[in-house]
Every structure is written in C-alpha cells, then in structure tokens.
Amino acid sequence: MRTKKLLYVSLLIAFSLILSYIETFIPAIPIPGAKLGLASIATLLALYLFDFKTSFTVVALRIILSAFMFTNFTALIYSLSGGIVSLIAMYLTIKLAKDKLSIIGVSIIGAVFHNLTQLAAAIFVLGTVSIVTLTPWLLFLGIITGIFTGLTAKYILKYSHIKKQSDNFYNK
Template sequence: MKAGKLTRLALLTALALIIFIVELHFPNLIPLPGVKLGLANIITVYAVYKYSPKEVALIVAARLILGAFFGGNVSALMYSGAGAALCLAGMLLIKKVIPYRYIWLSSVVGAILHNTGQIIVAVLVVGSFAVVSYYPILIISGCIAGAFTGICAQLLLKRDLPEKRSDV
C-alpha cells in the first residue's frame, strides 16, 4: 500500500472516529438498544464508493476497534462488528447495481443489514428471541438514519468524484 493511500485511509478513519465520539455525547432520543443515528457511517458509505472493498474493511475495522476503546464499551464491539460486517458485505454487493444518484438507498440497505447483524448477535448472546421484538423499530430507525447518512455521503461524493461521474 502506497504511503499516500495509507494516509488518506488513516485520515478517513480518524474522521469517522471523531464523528463517532462526538455522537456518543448526543442525548439518545430513543433509548432502545441499537437505535442511533450512526453518523460515522457517512465515512463508511463514502469509502464504499471511493475505495476498494479491502480498504473500506480496513477503515471500518479500525474505527470499530478504536471506537470501542475510546467509547469505553468494548462489549458492544461484537454487535457493531457483526452489524458492520453484514452491512459492508451487502453494500459492496449492491454497489454495482446502484447508480450514483441512489447512494442514499444503498445506505438504507446498509443500515437495515447493520441492524439485522446486531439482532442476530443479540439473540445469540441473550439466548432468547425476546430481543427480536425490537427488530421492527430497528428497521424503521435504520431506514431514517441510513437515508440521512446516505444523503450526507452522496453530497460529499458529488463534490469529490472526478468529472466523468457527472451523473451524481
């Protein structure tokens, strides 16, 4: 990996981490496990459309691990890890069929998959399907949060992509 690229990836990771930590200080309007805006995913969506799958995975993994330690909630790592893995896999898969104007939709799909991963881990951890009753509200909050972060990422990409991508 070239030093220039490494630096850009590191910068994005740092940005995502800062957004993540700032968001931790927001009061949570809907105090249910797994419901949050996930502003750091603006960087994830941006990176999915800007870098290779391997590089995106590096950014997200570094942000998750550092975020868990900085945020002091290491046990949340398995939820966010499973969610992020599923989310990334899904977004990278549908990246090819989603044109640049609909990046927000890909972000919504990512958010839903993220919440799906979290619920699966929660069912395994708690050992009970009681937590599945949270799934509908997670999907709804995921759609809203995903659309919001997706639109932010789309606006960023619009200013950032080379000229040939004028269809954004």
C-alpha cells in the first residue's frame, strides 16, 4: 500500500504549491518576514495525517519547488529556514501537548515560529539587529494567520473523511 501514501504525499505537495502560488496574488503584508502562510495548511495536514519525516518531505519539496517556479533564490533561504523551524515547532507542540491544544493552537505556534525565524534570517542576511523592532508586529500577525490556517486545516480534516494514516497502513 505504499502507492497510497505516495499519492497522498504528492497531493499534499501539489496542494501546498498551488496555495503558495495563490498567495503571490494576495497583496503583501507590509512587514518583511510576515506571510499569510496558506501553504502551512498543507503542512498541518501532513503532520496530522502522517509522521514527521513525511511532513518534512512535504515542506522541503514545496519550498524548493516554489522557489524555482514562483520566486527566487534570495527568497529560498528565508522560506526554507522559516518553514523547517515552524515544522519542528509544530511537531514538538503536537508531541508534548496534543491533549491540551487543538490544531488551531498548533497552527499559531507554527505561524509565530515561522515569522520569528524569518526575522532572525533577515537579521543574519542583512547584518543588522535594528529590525528586531518588528518583533511585536510579527507576533500579532502570527496569531491572526495561525488562527486562519488552523481553522482551515481543522475543517479540511473534518469534512474530507481522510483518516490518520497509521504506520501499518502503508506496510500492508
């Protein structure tokens, strides 16, 4: 049944690529490092349906492919760092506090860590700490975009009838 997993993972990557593309049409939030983060809906789905390794594949392929197709390589270093750190943060949050938090809380954690990592990457690339004054705005925006993506992922999981894929599911 490995084919079924391959199918789901390919669909998630395609889904997140389309979301990244749609996001390029939405007027930018006038704060560097902040994004609506539509593609993180796919990351959340991957984390809730599969394991960490599979989610990592989805995130890394989405970012590298979208850098080739829609943006450029300067954007790659920002999105790659932001995407991976937020994935790790969301994975750990699920591991440690799954009973206390819903997917919305996990999504907020992911958005906040994404924004802060992008800020850190910008400090590193631009070689100045002066942009650290943007931190409060990036945190507020993380809450809002996190709630938005979390709600979307919640309703996709609720109505799409895809069940959590257990390990023996693809070893059958």
